[in-house]
Amino acid sequence: MSKNKKVKGTKIIVDSLKDEKVEYIFGIPGGSIIPLYDEYYDSDIKHILMRHEQAAAHAADGYARATGKTGVCTTTSGPGATNLVTGIATAYMDSVPLVALTGQVETISIGNDAFQEADITGITLSITKHNYLVKDVDELQRIIKEAFYIASTGRPGPVLIDLPKDVQTGETEYDPNITVNLRGYKPTYKGHPVQIKKAADMILNAERAIIIAGGGVTISGANKELINLSELLNIPVATTIMGKGTFPEDHPLSLGILGMHGTTYANYSVSDSDLILAIGTRFSDRVTGDASRFAPDAKIIHIDIDPAEIGKNVRVDLPIVGDSKNILNSLLSILKTKISNENKGRYKKWIEKVSTWKMEHPLHFNEKTDTLKPQYVIKRLYEITKGNAIIVTEVGQHQMWTAQYYLCKNPRQFISSGGLGTMGYGFPASIGVKIALPNSLVFDVAGDGSFQMNCQELATAVQNNIDVKVAIINNGYLGMVRQWQELFYNRRYSNTRLGYLPDFVKFAESYNAKGIRVTKKSEVDDAIQEAIRYDGPVLIDFRVEEEENVFPMVPAGKTLTNIIEVDKR
Numbered sequence: 001m002s003k004n005k006k007v008k009g010t011k012i013i014v015d016s017l018k019d020e021k022v023e024y025i026f027g028i029p030g031g032s033i034i035p036l037y038d039e040y041y042d043s044d045i046k047h048i049l050m051r052h053e054q055a056a057a058h059a060a061d062g063y064a065r066a067t068g069k070t071g072v073c074t075t076t077s078g079p080g081a082t083n084l085v086t087g088i089a090t091a092y093m094d095s096v097p098l099v100a101l102t103g104q105v106e107t108i109s110i111g112n113d114a115f116q117e118a119d120i121t122g123i124t125l126s127i128t129k130h131n132y133l134v135k136d137v138d139e140l141q142r143i144i145k146e147a148f149y150i151a152s153t154g155r156p157g158p159v160l161i162d163l164p165k166d167v168q169t170g171e172t173e174y175d176p177n178i179t180v181n182l183r184g185y186k187p188t189y190k191g192h193p194v195q196i197k198k199a200a201d202m203i204l205n206a207e208r209a210i211i212i213a214g215g216g217v218t219i220s221g222a223n224k225e226l227i228n229l230s231e232l233l234n235i236p237v238a239t240t241i242m243g244k245g246t247f248p249e250d251h252p253l254s255l256g257i258l259g260m261h262g263t264t265y266a267n268y269s270v271s272d273s274d275l276i277l278a279i280g281t282r283f284s285d286r287v288t289g290d291a292s293r294f295a296p297d298a299k300i301i302h303i304d305i306d307p308a309e310i311g312k313n314v315r316v317d318l319p320i321v322g323d324s325k326n327i328l329n330s331l332l333s334i335l336k337t338k339i340s341n342e343n344k345g346r347y348k349k350w351i352e353k354v355s356t357w358k359m360e361h362p363l364h365f366n367e368k369t370d371t372l373k374p375q376y377v378i379k380r381l382y383e384i385t386k387g388n389a390i391i392v393t394e395v396g397q398h399q400m401w402t403a404q405y406y407l408c409k410n411p412r413q414f415i416s417s418g419g420l421g422t423m424g425y426g427f428p429a430s431i432g433v434k435i436a437l438p439n440s441l442v443f444d445v446a447g448d449g450s451f452q453m454n455c456q457e458l459a460t461a462v463q464n465n466i467d468v469k470v471a472i473i474n475n476g477y478l479g480m481v482r483q484w485q486e487l488f489y490n491r492r493y494s495n496t497r498l499g500y501l502p503d504f505v506k507f508a509e510s511y512n513a514k515g516i517r518v519t520k521k522s523e524v525d526d527a528i529q530e531a532i533r534y535d536g537p538v539l540i541d542f543r544v545e546e547e548e549n550v551f552p553m554v555p556a557g558k559t560l561t562n563i564i565e566v567d568k569r
Helices: 009-019 031-040 053-067 085-093 137-152 165-169 193-205 215-220 223-233 264-272 324-338 348-360 374-384 397-405 426-436 455-463 479-488 504-510 521-533
Strands: 006-008 024-027 046-049 071-075 098-104 130-133 158-164 171-173 209-213 237-239 254-257 275-279 299-304 318-321 390-393 442-447 469-474 514-518 538-543
Touching: 006 009, 009 031, 009 137, 009 165, 009 171, 024 053, 024 426, 031 071, 031 098, 031 158, 031 165, 046 455, 053 071, 053 085, 053 098, 053 426, 053 455, 085 098, 085 158, 098 137, 098 165, 130 137, 137 158, 137 171, 158 165, 193 275, 193 299, 193 318, 193 324, 209 223, 209 264, 215 223, 215 324, 223 324, 237 264, 254 264, 254 397, 264 348, 299 324, 374 397, 374 442, 374 469, 374 521, 390 397, 390 426, 397 442, 397 469, 397 479, 426 442, 426 455, 455 504, 469 521, 504 514, 504 538, 514 521, 521 538
Parallel strands: 024 046, 024 071, 071 098, 098 158, 130 158, 209 237, 209 275, 237 254, 275 299, 299 318, 390 442, 442 469, 469 538, 514 538
Antiparallel strands: 006 171
């Protein structure tokens, strides 16, 4: 395209998206975004028509988490834009690269309460990494370029671009050589060498070291470096929910997840350690319990690309700001030059102690009962798929059971709303995941309550032949809230029994998908295998025990050693 030829703003947008290698867009059209959708009509970028704007954001989010690329969603102004808010906040809390394009009323009408007008940049100010209201078509190409750069660099996150209708239809020149130069935005990627050297010395002088790996390890692609570091000195590894899969959970040094519903042995190990190497984690309250009493005897080394996270929730003895992969590579280089037989055996007694905790406090549930237990469903899903499926979850009890019993060997294998805890996330996210990874088996593990929050996207899956499988853990309750009501509110089940549920088999069939109902343990294996064989979307309705609880559990505000391990009923 000639630089001097003027083209419409919509052409600028689509060509800019192509420059960013965007292959898929998730969205819903409307009045203020019609010009852009008219441009999509002739574009080879694939648009996936969703049935709700929140689902469009979640699908773009799932696509981004599965690939590491920036996800893109498009909506109209007003309610279309405001419906994105939950999806944007979900991406923001979990550091997901996302660009949201929203239509807006014409610039001369902004602020006049025009039809379907909403101040979406003001609304999303606190849940975006950055956002833009484009008032001049001449600024459009630069803004799009900046948005993708900001969303995908440093600590990733969502960026919103609000597009008034007259900016979309306005004309300007397209510059094929445009570059980004943001003077105030310079993420730090290489850790300070003095701090890294200090970290190496602290590790070699510790006796009870442990690694906590978070989502930042996945984002930076540092899982191999993490494994190498752990194996070099025999340091056990616990992960956050967001870090699940960064360290193989079938590895002898794996402690699984820690925190509120983490393994007892992970929580005990963290609490008894004398050194914590925390990598790419923000120490959320679900991980630390009472932060003021978190790991009281441990010195903490915190590696994170976002300096604002270091020291925010827990005290830190040694901060290292930068990219996890770069820092771990540097740390490994130093440790390898200092390693000795004495160092290699330094943690022998510690490993023996941790191993004892693993033997004495395993994850367990009553497998001998004839009642269909949700844990049994997840365990069999893991065993039948041989741990090779991409697992997406909704939010609730099923999410925690899946995190506990579906062991992940690779990063980007467990995709879930961690920070915001968004019900309704899993199903549309699984659509994005399957589109990103068409040759992978994708299962959305759902709750009966959470699934209904975006169940309309079954139409999207069927229309586009998106072969996602949904395992609904159906207990008839908003299960996690019910569990809290049982344990801490004297079983006063206030508005947590769902009462009336649809027939999920008929629901699936009404959308021309496959539905399977399971009420007995003996039916579980056949149902999972049938779903895998079927070419198309499948819903499996697992009718599980209604009042089963998630254990272990650390009550809110307690320390990681105040663990409820078993159901006392």
